[in-house]
Amino acid sequence: MPTADRQLTSVDRVVLKRVMDLVIPPDGDFPGAGGLGLAEQLERSSQRYGRLRSGLLSVLDAMSLDIASRIEGGFAALDEERQIAALKTVETNLPAQFGEFVELVYGNYYTDSRVHERIGWVGRPPQPEGFDLEPWDPAVLENMRKREPFWRQVG
Amino acid sequence: MTEEPTLHQNEQPVIAVDGLLPPDVVDILIVGAGASGAVVAWRLAQAGFSVVCLEQGRWVDPALYPTRDRNWEVLGRHEWNWDPNKRAAPVDYPVNDSESEITPLMFSAVGGSTIHWTAHAPRFHPSDFRVKTLDEVADDWPFTYDDLDPYYDLNDMMMGCAGISGDPAMPPRSPRPMPPLPLGEDGRHMAAAFERLGWHWWPSDNYVNSMPYGGREACNYCGPLGFGCTRKAKSSTDVNYWPEAIRLGAVLKTYSRVSEITVGNDGRATGAHYFDRAGNVHHQAARSVVMAGNGVGTPRLLLMSKSDAHPDGLINSTGLVGKNLMFHPYSITTGLIPGLSKTWKGPMGNILMSQEFYETDLRRDFVRGYAYQLNRGSGPLTTALGGAHEPVSWGGGHHEDFSERFGHNVILAGIGEDLPEEHNTVTLDERLTDSNGLPAPRINYRLCENSKRLLDHSVKSATQVLEEAGATRIMANPLLRSGGWHLMGTARMGEDPERSVVDGWCQAHDADNVFIVDGSVFVTAGAVNPTPTLQAIALRAADYIAHERDDLKG
Numbered sequence A: 001m002p003t004a005d006r007q008l009t010s011v012d013r014v015v016l017k018r019v020m021d022l023v024i025p026p027d028g029d030f031p032g033a034g035g036l037g038l039a040e041q042l043e044r045s046s047q048r049y050g051r052l053r054s055g056l057l058s059v060l061d062a063m064s065l066d067i068a069s070r071i072e073g074g075f076a077a078l079d080e081e082r083q084i085a086a087l088k089t090v091e092t093n094l095p096a097q098f099g100e101f102v103e104l105v106y107g108n109y110y111t112d113s114r115v116h117e118r119i120g121w122v123g124r125p126p127q128p129e130g131f132d133l134e135p136w137d138p139a140v141l142e143n144m145r146k147r148e149p150f151w152r153q154v155g
Numbered sequence B: 001m002t003e004e005p006t007l008h009q010n011e012q013p014v015i016a017v018d019g020l021l022p023p024d025v026v027d028i029l030i031v032g033a034g035a036s037g038a039v040v041a042w043r044l045a046q047a048g049f050s051v052v053c054l055e056q057g058r059w060v061d062p063a064l065y066p067t068r069d070r071n072w073e074v075l076g077r078h079e080w081n082w083d084p085n086k087r088a089a090p091v092d093y094p095v096n097d098s099e100s101e102i103t104p105l106m107f108s109a110v111g112g113s114t115i116h117w118t119a120h121a122p123r124f125h126p127s128d129f130r131v132k133t134l135d136e137v138a139d140d141w142p143f144t145y146d147d148l149d150p151y152y153d154l155n156d157m158m159m160g161c162a163g164i165s166g167d168p169a170m171p172p173r174s175p176r177p178m179p180p181l182p183l184g185e186d187g188r189h190m191a192a193a194f195e196r197l198g199w200h201w202w203p204s205d206n207y208v209n210s211m212p213y214g215g216r217e218a219c220n221y222c223g224p225l226g227f228g229c230t231r232k233a234k235s236s237t238d239v240n241y242w243p244e245a246i247r248l249g250a251v252l253k254t255y256s257r258v259s260e261i262t263v264g265n266d267g268r269a270t271g272a273h274y275f276d277r278a279g280n281v282h283h284q285a286a287r288s289v290v291m292a293g294n295g296v297g298t299p300r301l302l303l304m305s306k307s308d309a310h311p312d313g314l315i316n317s318t319g320l321v322g323k324n325l326m327f328h329p330y331s332i333t334t335g336l337i338p339g340l341s342k343t344w345k346g347p348m349g350n351i352l353m354s355q356e357f358y359e360t361d362l363r364r365d366f367v368r369g370y371a372y373q374l375n376r377g378s379g380p381l382t383t384a385l386g387g388a389h390e391p392v393s394w395g396g397g398h399h400e401d402f403s404e405r406f407g408h409n410v411i412l413a414g415i416g417e418d419l420p421e422e423h424n425t426v427t428l429d430e431r432l433t434d435s436n437g438l439p440a441p442r443i444n445y446r447l448c449e450n451s452k453r454l455l456d457h458s459v460k461s462a463t464q465v466l467e468e469a470g471a472t473r474i475m476a477n478p479l480l481r482s483g484g485w486h487l488m489g490t491a492r493m494g495e496d497p498e499r500s501v502v503d504g505w506c507q508a509h510d511a512d513n514v515f516i517v518d519g520s521v522f523v524t525a526g527a528v529n530p531t532p533t534l535q536a537i538a539l540r541a542a543d544y545i546a547h548e549r550d551d552l553k554g
């Protein structure tokens, strides 16, 4: 369990950026979560929610303690296939913390205006503008109105 | 997702203590300012009673709801989470739900859980009040649908109901004050699929303004009803009943957490002890006490109120306080329909309802039944995190998985009737406490076999209609754990004082000046959302007090 005041090291930051790109990889010419430059923002936003911060630190600790101790050059030295395998091991061993980490990555990626544009989301909060819907049309009930009442009589 | 401060962090109440200063001894002391407490405050203030309501939460300024914040989806998962354990605000009490298959959800504020609710406003069926007679399960209620009908109508007017008459699944009833909300492209698409199978559907009744009503704006279809409505188009009791009740002289004290209902030597209630925001303890004396703390908060407070006259907790001579807890178990079946493209457009909940499988059918392997609510997709983050299902996969398949879901997902929520069982309970936790050191409620809840079979059936039928609608992928969650929106049964009503806590007028058998008006009194759960029913019951109880209990007026 990492301590709450643990700060990210420069090695952590390199790993984080890479891991973010593995979690949400590039999509054609559109960069992945790491390539979009969201790692710094993710680190800052994790300060706000203890649960997510602890997920981030646990995943980074697992990567550095476990992998760096076994492989020279650490996580960064692995090829992509082995990086993914390493991440899957963390997911299996620390499912809750890994879920929190993924929530943090998704939380930063899917609130980014460049991503919103890419996926066709309006890129603004729901209010105050709201959305348009076609007005209510009573004609849609034509068939249902023909059905006999079928609620159960209680006598 | 940024670390910047956001609007909601302003914790100041927009209105402080309301109304006049209360007299030393009030006629009616209400605990809880949510859906049911507001109703009673309004009706009894109107009838000339002096009314004080103690509410542990605060007023929330609608302008501070997260839907105007660009981080609205993140805030909804944390500060505005439906689960008090995740929100963890000092005005909430925590709930030990580790032994429950369903997590109870609620909000503590003026307006109570209606701040968060999605305002779906269906009525119980006549058969729901007669399940023992009809199906040999549970118990009949001490009144009928017809007894409640005028109170349903009154509540529909006060809350503002958008809907349309003529539903063949329900008895005929008065017209609603507003037409239904539009169905949207997804609603029309699914309605057609239900029709092709010959299954019932009808536009939902919603307490959401489809046109300006009650001095409030019309809905602009922004989507996430469950985070509070900045336009006040979604009805919650802080914007309808409470302003009226306060105008009529009711006094509402916020940040006032009741720790004990006090009693005299005769066992009748004399008032309540409560903590103010600074942690000071006060006593409010009263001629009668109306409990409106919801199906978890009310039994918790009754169990905390032990005395010589009520050694097992107030009005608990039967031992039934806290027993027979019912939620509505929900299944969630989501279809991904490539032909639809913007399913996040429009009010998130309750587009239409199907009651094809509502009533008991002996050919099935369960009694009673379930309804479907058609819900919409949501914003990008909520979609990525999966909602009721697994999150979008990480890694290589991520973008494909996301784009298959986003804007194409329609959700069929199967809401099942829960049967009352004494082993499903609210008790007091021995270790966990709230911010005043009071014991937190502990929930023990197991799904019964009937509910499991009913939910399985609901997933199968939902799959059938989603396939009919052209879904290319279907995801099913046969029991939504985080779905305890409806809290019922923990101080049930009945005519027999040996087998119930209150009578049909919500008056306690053990103390004639204690009333319970929230979902605790439900005998059975029906298979629709409970709030119009519990508000109608509260109005009926208030009318009983107004007409039959003049002795409670000072």
Ligand SMILES: Cc1cc2nc3c(=O)[nH]c(=O)nc-3n(C[C@H](O)[C@H](O)[C@H](O)COP(=O)(O)OP(=O)(O)OC[C@H]3O[C@@H](n4cnc5c(N)ncnc54)[C@H](O)[C@@H]3O)c2cc1C
Residues within 6 Å of the ligand: B031, B032, B033, B034, B035, B036, B037, B054, B055, B056, B057, B082, B105, B106, B107, B108, B109, B110, B111, B112, B113, B114, B116, B117, B118, B119, B120, B121, B122, B226, B256, B257, B258, B259, B292, B293, B294, B295, B297, B298, B301, B349, B485, B486, B487, B517, B518, B519, B529, B530, B531, B532, B534
């Ligand atoms: C996210 C969500 C969506 C929902 N959607 C729907 C829907 O679409 N349709 C529907 O019918 N229902 C819905 N519900 C349920 C609905 O909100 C409740 O049925 C209804 O609000 C219950 O009313 P109540 O008066 O019993 O309790 P509440 O509205 O929960 O109010 C109880 C109040 O009592 C206060 N209280 C409790 N204990 C104390 C104490 N000791 N001292 C002082 N104050 C206390 C609480 O702070 C709270 O404000 C939803 C609920 C949630 C959480």
